[in-house]
Amino acid sequence: MIGLFERLTRPFFQRFFEPEDAHRLALRALQWTPLPPARSDDSRLRVRAFGLNFPNPVGVAPGFDKNGEVPDALLRLGFGFVEVGTVTPRPQAGNPQPRLFRLDADQAVINRLGFNNDGEAEVLRRLAARANRGGIVAINIGANRDTKDRAADYVRLVEAFAPVVSYITVNVSSPNTPGLRNLQESKSLDDLLARVIEARNRVIANAGPTPLLLKIAPDVSLGDLDDIVGVARRRKVDGMIVGNTTVSRPPSLREREKAIEQGGLSGKPLFPLSTRMLAETYVRLEGAMPIIGVGGIDSGQAAVAKIKAGATLIQLYSALVFHGLALLPEIKRGLLDALKQGRHQSLADLTGVDAADITAQDWPV
Numbered sequence: 001m002i003g004l005f006e007r008l009t010r011p012f013f014q015r016f017f018e019p020e021d022a023h024r025l026a027l028r029a030l031q032w033t034p035l036p037p038a039r040s041d042d043s044r045l046r047v048r049a050f051g052l053n054f055p056n057p058v059g060v061a062p063g064f065d066k067n068g069e070v071p072d073a074l075l076r077l078g079f080g081f082v083e084v085g086t087v088t089p090r091p092q093a094g095n096p097q098p099r100l101f102r103l104d105a106d107q108a109v110i111n112r113l114g115f116n117n118d119g120e121a122e123v124l125r126r127l128a129a130r131a132n133r134g135g136i137v138a139i140n141i142g143a144n145r146d147t148k149d150r151a152a153d154y155v156r157l158v159e160a161f162a163p164v165v166s167y168i169t170v171n172v173s174s175p176n177t178p179g180l181r182n183l184q185e186s187k188s189l190d191d192l193l194a195r196v197i198e199a200r201n202r203v204i205a206n207a208g209p210t211p212l213l214l215k216i217a218p219d220v221s222l223g224d225l226d227d228i229v230g231v232a233r234r235r236k237v238d239g240m241i242v243g244n245t246t247v248s249r250p251p252s253l254r255e256r257e258k259a260i261e262q263g264g265l266s267g268k269p270l271f272p273l274s275t276r277m278l279a280e281t282y283v284r285l286e287g288a289m290p291i292i293g294v295g296g297i298d299s300g301q302a303a304v305a306k307i308k309a310g311a312t313l314i315q316l317y318s319a320l321v322f323h324g325l326a327l328l329p330e331i332k333r334g335l336l337d338a339l340k341q342g343r344h345q346s347l348a349d350l351t352g353v354d355a356a357d358i359t360a361q362d363w364p365v
Contacts, residue, residue, distance in 0.1 A: 300334015
């Protein structure tokens with residue numbers, strides 16, 4: 001089925017269109033292509049995290065399905081979970097176009113989309129309509145650009161979405177909303193997490209125990225990471241996601257003209273930095289909570305490396321632009337091969353085994 005869908009979405013994955021046009025085309029194809037239920041995964045790929053049972057650890061990162069239009073189609077293609085968003089309380093157009101740039105030679109993407117989305121009411125309607133279909137569908141939430149009380153935006157969204165999603169990600173790490181990353185500062189983060197956890201607990205009777213995750217940037221200093229992890233542990237969030245796009249530009253980038261565009265860089269060049277920050281986070285958490293690893297995963301080997309650095313689950317997006325949906329079964333095969341080679345029974349046996357060694361290496365450039 002992935003082979004058939006790959007042919008139907010060839011204009012997107014082979015980059016025949018401008019990035020945003022290609023993205024819309026891919027969403028439309030997913031909406032209109034009849035897809036059977038996903039085949040059952042090998043039981044060794046099952047993962048339990050945040051109180052949830054994942055059929056496999058490979059998820060779709062937020063940004064692909066911003067508005068909750070195709071989560072069930074993505075699950076049918078074989079992803080273990082889908083994270084919708086980022087969603088804000090009010091609809092938001094985002095930044096002016098052009099705002100999405102492919103760096104083909106680098107297998108990278110720069111975006112400065114700015115949380116463009118349909119807003120809480122419309123996305124809530126869609127997710128509520130599919131809430132009884134099963135599968136792990138989460139939401140990534142953020143604040144409107146012009147809001148005066150950003151924490152209040154997060155509180156509102158937690159209360160609204162907790163009854164209809166599997167988990168909620170508090171995104172304070174996008175570089176494309178001015179000042180948003182300031183919420184990663186210790187005092188601001190502590191206040192924010194206190195308020196969203198209180199909001200989650202207020203609706204727990206109707207929503208159940210909805211896990212709350214914190215998504216951070218890969219650009220924070222190690223001193224700031226100490227503070228972030230300390231706050232996350234003290235407030236007892238259920239998990240962390242490492243990390244978002246980076247505002248840095250590795251000197252190895254070949255498409256120098258596009259590399260100067262403002263925005264967050266994702267894709268293959270992000271892998272060294274995001275994986276180092278993942279390992280640094282893992283050793284600081286000391287097993288207190290699971291981590292979702294994101295950034296530059298473009299092969300089975302990269303997926304295994306991310307898990308060994310400390311990820312319990314992983315997410316993809318940019319790599320699909322360059323490798324297509326065939327990447328998903330490739331990653332699953334790579335994970336199973338790693339288990340077989342090490343005679344392991346589950347991915348938990350691999351999680352974090354290289355983290356300490358990675359933190360002792362020279363800083364990636």
